[in-house]
Amino acid sequence: MPLSWNEIKSRALAFSRQWEDAADEKQQSIPFWIDFFDIFGIGNRRVASFEHAVKKHGGGQGYVDLFWPGQLLVEQKSRGKPLQPAYDQAMGYFPGLPERDLPHTLVVCDFATFRVIDLDARREITFALKDLHKHVRWFGFIAGYQAQTITPQDPVNIKAAERMGRLHDALKKSGYTGHALEVLLVRLLFCLFADDTAIFPAQGFRAFIEERTAPDGSDTGPRLAQLFQVLNTAEDTRNKNLDEQLRAFPYVNGKLFDEGLPIADFDAPTREALLDACALDWSAISPAIFGSLFQSIMDEQARRNLGAHYTSEENILKLIGPLFLDELRAEFDKVKGQRNRLFDFHKKLRTLTFFDPACGCGNFLVISYRELRALELDVLRAAALLQGHAGQRSVDVHQLIGINVDQFHGIEIEEFPAQIAQVALWLVDHQMNLRVSEEFGQYFARIPLVTSPRIVHGNALTLDWGEVLPAARCSYVLGNPPFVGAKFMNDAQRADSRAVFASIDNAGLLDFVAAWYVKAARYMQTAKLQNQELFALAGRAPEPDFIQNAEPPRAAFVSTNSITQGEQVGVLWGWLLGQGVHIHFAHRTFSWTNEARGKAAVHCVIVGFGLQDRPGKVIYEYADIKGQPHAVPAANINPYLVDAPDLVLPRRSKPIGDVPEIGIGNKPIDDGNYLFTTAERDAFIAAEPAAAKWFRRWLGADEFLNGYERWCLWLGDCPPAELRAMPEAMKRVQAVKEFRLASKSAPTQKLAATPTRFHVEFMPAAPFMVIPEVSSERREYIPLGYLEPDTLASNKLRLLPQATLADFGVLQSAMHMAWTRAVSGRLKSDFQYSINIVYNNFPWPFNTPDSEPNQPPAPASQSRAAIEFAAQAVLDARAQFAGSSLADLYDPLTMPPALLRAHHKLDAAVDKAYQLAGGPKAYKNDAERVAFLFTLYQRLTSLLPAAAAKPARVRQTSHPT
Incomplete structure (x- = not known):
């Protein structure tokens, strides 16, 4: 066990007095440094060597005065000798050292003065021997104490994963695979970490591999097996003949080394890969990040993009802050000056339990545990201050540390990450124990491992969560369930989610992640019932100490933003609201960030919710x-994550106001046989001149926005005799017929009977307005426009044949864009404009009931005229740039100022119409716009008959009938 800092400082002071007269390098250097290591309770012979031979820069043989591979290099001089030449001499040894042996700390000394250089942190200090006790923490690594701050961005996280990856590949190549390889790597991870954090004797694991295994690696596997057996055996039951080096390793327990494994076959390169891993400073790793990186080494493809699916620490803090940490911090600030209340608060921290039902490598649990321990450390500081011990480092923390890893629970479907999650919690526990040791001057560790987190290897959707952690004992449910779209689930995922969604209508629309929301709500309901039963048995109302959690657990999940947009809202949140769920906090759409190379771009939300309607929503x-x-x-x-009433938008077949109905464009189902580029059309006409009059301009959303030409061979109106006279056209018709017949869909097979007609046909006889189905989220406005009737619009456009210029103005405004951003579905991050959700539920300003008390009359002709004028100005501004596509005009970087000014004037005109409909005079942001629109929606729909919200087909022609 390492010495406490108090003991180390005392020994340092005694060392300074003992050696205050030392002067002669040749006679006194070795005993000086032997005694120096003894300050930390370390025998130098275990870790370092004197007069270590090395090739100097430029050739020639040199001898390092004291060398500890990978840790420390010392150049000692006689008293009074200048230190700069000694420093230059020491640096000259570096080119001759193996890379993995390069030290992180360099010391030059003349007995009276120490110059210490931390090469990794790029800092240094010079101090007198008599002040060694004041600066002894610079040498904390000798005793296993590490002073560095652990950061997610530290490159050591990537380096460590990559070096473990090389070790993994070498072992796998030898035939050591599967479960045995996974367990072996988890054990090696623990050993590497233990080597640098005082769990093991200083660099004991590295020394064991270097000194007790053959260079060819032939006995490395058996030696590791022997070490694992020792680590799994209590000191008082070990073989009496066990050699001293192995006996120095502690009993670890925790069942980490319990399972017997096949012995791995190492060779020289595999042994070198292990030693390369030993050379890193594993105390600096972030267990939350490294866990996911470590998991990725098992998959070669994933390793090329290390960490691509890892939730960054920043995003984890976005969730745990408002879920529990901010509240606990605020409570601590209130009680930290009151001894009894502080004591009760500390007891409360020990009662909290955390559950991640899709924990992966445990990153949410690890960061939560670290932050909870950091809060406990603040509690201990405050308690020491109240007791008059602040700054004296004399508080006995061994009996005061209450928070432990057994407060953390998880479910993980894959075995390997479940093992990593458990080990990661142990690792961060030890890191926090070292911080406590640093703070209070007493060594504190939990070895052997007596307490364990409960990480269950299983399927969270088929397991009863109460078997992992009874619902009434759970404080918080949190995490990052898997992101799989409803259309992309595999058969197993679909079966699992179908069982969870059994009582929910239209659940086939829901993404995989929604199953965790449903199970969390049911888990909360179970806790509520269990608490009520306990209260009834007690015959009294709950008191603070009567039951661990008087309220059901609260939850927060990171999710793709799809569950708060489009049709899924009505399905999922309609059910959740019916269960009494309230949203407590929410992060609206943000970009998922990762801590490693090849960052994955995912647009997410965070939703915090529970059965309680809590104040202070954010x-x-x-x-x-x-x-x-x-x-x-x-x-x-x-459910749309806006400050507005709890409601969900139904799929409506008609708009809620007296406005034009909308439909989709033409849907050929032709396997591309009727669609042509300009060059393809010209080539076809050259071969079939009679077909020229049957070509019509074809526009989908992409063609409409980007302004390029495509053409459609529309034969639905072609007389049979004329069609039969065009053999090339007949080939296309035959190909369409065969394509439809080959479909697995019965309706599509039926369409083969009329191969010249489209599945959906919508061909207005007059100019009509169009809205692209999909548009980039980068645009401030979705560009709308008008088409002539000789143009065929595809089903990727929404068509409004009867739309007026005022209708165009409202739909092209910031108000309608705010509504679209809030409620539309998304294709990746792009807006997906839905007729039934976005358009038909949109509350127009022209349909406000005049009967509302204290409301001004509906806007009528004056506001319509103002909107029409401003809408025409937008069209006129576009016309100034005839050579530019709509994509050019509405790109945020290239949008012409004249067009932007016209849009802002249109926005003002539309805002004025909504002001007359009861809205505010001005809006600070989209959130305020949407909040008013939901209020207006609620007012308008309260006057509608219930049948109006029932799903129905959009009015348009479909062939055949």
Whole structure:
């Protein structure tokens, strides 16, 4: 066991007095440094050597005065000799050292003065021998104490994963695979970490591999097996003949080394890969990040993109802050000056339990545990201050540390990450124990491992969560369930989610992640019932100490933003609201960030929820999805994550106001046989001149926005005799017929009977307005426009044949864009404009009931005229740039100022119409716009008959009938 800092400082002071007269390098250097190591309770012969031979820079033989591979290099001089030449001499040894042996700390000394250089941190200090006790923490690594701050961005996380990857590949190549390889790597991870954090004797594991295994690696596997057996055996039951080097290793327990494994076959390169891993400073790793990186080494493809699916620490803090940490911190600030209340608060921290039902490598649990331990450390500081011990480092923390890893629970479907999650919690526990040791001057460790987190290897959707952690004992459910779209689930995922969604209508629309929301709500309901039963048995109302959690657990998940947009909202949140769920906080859409190379771009939300309707709700807004959140207090947070009433938008077949109906464009189902580029059309006409009059301009969303030409061979109106006279056209018709017949869909097979007709046909006889189905989220406005009737619009455009210029103005405004951003579905991050959700539920300003008390009359002709004028100005501004596509005009970087000014005037005109409909005079942001629109929606729909919300087909022609 390492010495406490108090003992180390005392020994350092005694060392300074003992050696205050030392002067002669040749006579006194070796005993000086032997005694120096003894300050830390370390025998130098275990770790370092004197007069270590090395090739100097430029050739020639040199001898390092004291060398500890990978850790420390010392150049000693006689008293009074200048230290700079000694430093230059020491640096000259570096080119002759193997890379993995390069030290992180360099010391030059003349007995009276120490110059210490931390090469990794690029810092140094010079001090007198008499002041050694004041600066002895610079040498904390000798005793196993590490002073560095652990950061997610530290390159050591990537280096460590990559070196473990090389070791993994070498072992796998030898035939050591599967479960045995996974367990072996987890054990080696623990040993590497233990080597640098005082769990093992200083560099004991590395020394064991270097000194007790053959260079050819032939006995490395058996030696590791022997070491694992020792680590799994209590000191008092070990073989009496066990050699001293192995006996120095502690009993670890925790069942980490319990399972017998096949002996791995190492060779020289594999042994070198292990030693390369030993050379890193494993005390600096972040267990939360490294766990996911470590998992990725098992998959060669994933390793090329290390960490691509890892939740960054920043995003984890976005979740755990508002879920529990901010509240606990605020409570601590209130009680830290009151001894009894502080004591009760500390007891409360020990009662909290955390559950991640899709924990992966445990990153959410690890960061939560670290932050909870950091809060406990603040509690201990405050308690020491109240007791008059602050700064004296005399508090006995061994009996005061209450928080432990057994408060953390998880479920993980894959065995390997489940093992990593458990070990990662142990690792961060030890890192926090070292911080306690650093703070209070007493060594504190939990070895052997007596307490374990409960990480269950299983399927979270088929397991009863209560078997992992009874619902009434759970404080918080949290995590990052898997992201799989409803259409992309495999058969197993679909079966698992179908069982969870059994009682929910239209659940086939739901993404995989929604199953965790449903199970969490049921888990909360179970806790509520269990608490009520316990209260009934007690015959009294709950008191603070009567039951661990008087309230059901609260939950927060990171999710793709799809569950708060489009059709999924009505399905998922309609059910959740019916269960009494309330949203407590929410991060609106932000860009998922990762800590490793090849970052994955995912657009996410965080939703915190529970059965309690709590005060202090907060919405975290993002001006830029890659930027930082801005907290906005909210009276209520609805399923679209806006401050508005709790409601979900149904799939409506008709608009809620007296406005034009909307439909989709033409849907050929032709396998591309009727669609042509301009060059393909010209070539076809050259071969079939009679077909020229049957070609019509074809526009989908992409063609409409980017302004390029495509053409459609529309034969639905072609007389049979004329069609039969065009053999090339007949080939196309025959190909369409065969394509439809080959379909697995019965309706598509039926369409083969009329191969010249489209599945959906919508061909207005007059100019009509169109809205692209999909548009980039980068645009401030979705570009709308008009087409002539000789153009065929595809089903990727929404068509409004009867739309007026005022209708165009409202739909092209910031108000309608705010609504679209809030409620539309997304294709990746792009807007996906839905007729039934976005358009048909949109509350127009022209349909406000005049009967509302204290409301001004509906806007009527004056506001319509103002909107029409401003809408025409937008079209006129576009016309100034006839050579530019709509994509050019509406790109945020290239949008012409004249067009932007016209849009802002249109926005003002539309805002004025909504003001007359009861809205505010001005809006600070989109959130305020949407909040008013939901209020207006609620007012408008309260007057509609219930049948109006029932799903029905959009009015348009479909062939055949």
